[in-house]
Amino acid sequence: MSRKAVRLLATGLVAVLAVTAAPVATAAAATPASATASDPFYRYSGSEPLSAFAPGTVLKTRTLQYHLVGLPTPVTAIQLLYRTTDAQGRPSANVTTVVRSLTGDGSKAVSYQSFYDSLSPEDGPSRAIAGDLSLGGAIANVEAVFLVPLLLQGYNLVIPDTEGQAANFAAGPEYATNTLDSIRAATRSAATGMNADTRFGLMGYSGGAIATNWAAALAPAYAPEVNRRLVGFAEGGLLVDPAHNLKYVDGSLVWSGVIPMAIIGVSRSYGIDLKPYLSSYGLEVYQKLEHGSIVDALGHYPGLTWKKLAKPQYADPNSVPAFVEVVNRINLGSAPTPAIPGYIAQGNGGVLEGTFSNRPGIGTGDGVMIAGDVRTLARQYCGAGNGSIKYQQFDLLSHVGVPVVWAPLAMSWLGDRFEGRSAPSDCGKIPAGNSLAPEKPVPAS
Template sequence: MLSTLSRLSLPTRRTSVLAVLAALVALLAPAGPARAVAPATPDPFFSYTGSTPLADYAPGAVLNTRTVPYSLAGVPLPLAVRQILFRSTDAQGRPVAAVTSVIKPAFGTTSKVISYQSFYDSLDPEHGPSRSFTGSTQLGGMIGHVETVMMSAFLLQGYAVVISDTQGPTADFAAGPEYGYVTLDSVRASLRDSGTGIAPTAKVGLVGYSGGAIATNWASVLAPSYAPDVNARLVGAAEGGVLVRPAANLDYVDGSQVWAGVIPMAVIGVSRAYGIDLTPYLNDYGLEVYRKMQKASITEVLGAYPGLTWKKMTKPEYAEPSSVPIFVSTVNQLNLGSGPSPTLPMFIGQGTGGELEGTTAHPTLGKGDGVMVAGDVRTLARQYCADGVKVLHREYALSHFTSVALWLPEAIAWLGARFGSAPAPSNCASIAPGNPLTPLAGTP
């Protein structure tokens, strides 16, 4: 199937992508009453047990490695996966042990690497793609397998594909800077480990959609300061379904029929990442959802909380997010609009048909794809353009899920071309104005 996909024309590949996405939707859709699943035994490989303090290692240092067959729900396939435990940094700047999987090139070494950032979006570390590649059968981890098919065009052309557990060892959902640190350090570790089949002089392209776009964008903007060695190797970043300003996104999905459940997911993930306690602001129902969702995957949340709002979860005096000072100060750290611009070319795709997924246009934020705000993405793209970045920006009149069928073929073609000598295209002059990317203002 993979070789067939690689030979298809662009329109046919779009149809094939739709088929893959349909399979994903079928996979994620509830098949009846939820069944209890016995928790998997944690794999000791994913924990650092060495005697040397992690702080004594440089970011990207290799801590442990192994090569295993790629396993689809416990069935080994003829793909070799190199897994690396490496030192990285969490959202609070502390050293952590993170993990990445490198799907090795079929023959010899390669000088071309795709760093693919997964949209596994979960609050459970056991749902990371590295776990699913080694045999996990948990539903939350199955997304990684579909994404491997999405990246098959690169594998068949001899690239190595690096897929990290970008949310870190504690699954800090929506904590953008941590996603970026882990992504950059996974590239460092992959270049340093001789068992990956990657040449030391390899060039790297970044790509990711949705949760993967969080990692891709943050890695792009953090690379010049946090990992200039990696930044020098980056040829471009392709992303779609982009989270720019989480405070605005929470307002946009408030009351959505499909996406409202990401509100408590984000509250848990951000609280966990930054070590803050938001439970004093929640009412009884909010606490019930908060406790229930501690290890939830996006596969369990989509459509499970139709019409949920921030107000329904909080005590009356905290009915507006702006009334919770610690939330305001924390969520503003995740606003890409307040951060630096990247120094590499960007391909940015964004849907505007959010009504297809139960989210109506917002009175002030405007349209989105159901979870991401198109106006925020336009402004971010224009901001990068103003700083000299070559940006190719696309909008699709589709929803978050359905936009992938249009974004993916363009992203693959655009990113593949960045490994060549052709200059990156730009449509900066024609990107329409968007929303002000102002931080969330607190109330006294």
């Protein structure tokens, strides 16, 4: 693959941005079914059970042209079906995409975690790259704006379908295993040009930050050989304590639709049924979004609250034992501390997106993620012995505004880690935030 091919990809990206910007913001239709639903590449059909293979084992390989909005580009992509582990510890299969370095250098790579945020596997980045068209998949197309500069800097790219083939939105631990096993697979495949010595940086925003942070946190125990090759993680717009986020976006004009999306994705990941606690309206919303994406949720449920979704006796979400169990499992405040340097960015201008500017006990945020939670997590990492944490807060930017500023800073920060420069630290300078203590159940009314 040549630099000319990547420049052609960049040129195509300009057209993509023009075509997709309006639909992503305004479309109301649910994500349609796609031809890839029957694509045999996504299914493991071997005679041996998946449990017979180690996590990260490559099960299938295919090479294709990288697509933007369904149109092929001159860039070649390699897709791998690999063995991984779901949130319940069961073996599963997932897909990742690799784009090889322009220089043929297999020594460095960036694992980029997409913010495709969907409850439909048809919206995963591998599907968009393979040429599938779906409304939710438009996000993966737009994200090429972050990938082209990395290619031009000589990195290999690894782009996992972080949510897995069930699209379990917001289930951080499952995002982590999908990401870490994607790196394992990429370095075990002869087709990628990478190997066990390839160093990796982790990068992701929003939903991609969930995968990035959880992967960094779980790597020492789940994939120690991968952890030894990680140079650092760069992320922005991070979900830390989901119970806080529910209260923060409750009644929001734009982001309240994320509440049912998270309920569906996380309960699906852990095999927990929350439907018995939902009101008739809550069940109606559940059914509409069960296979929808973020574009089906944003702005479509203005003013939506937990109380509108739940039966009257469950007006307090902590009166639902299954809810308490789930949110505590995916609270990053209770997860291990990453052993690698980190750059964490967070917006704090959420009032611009119709979210209350200051929630009692929670404070402010970017419209969907809470700045106080992210600050506390960064301080927690520093206090636990990771002195290489950089925290940057953008007080005037909302969740959709931060990526424009964050992306080049994240790439520069990762570049310094690959060059072996000492990681900067904001430990001792990060303002205090919120308590990240686990939620406690309360009796139903």
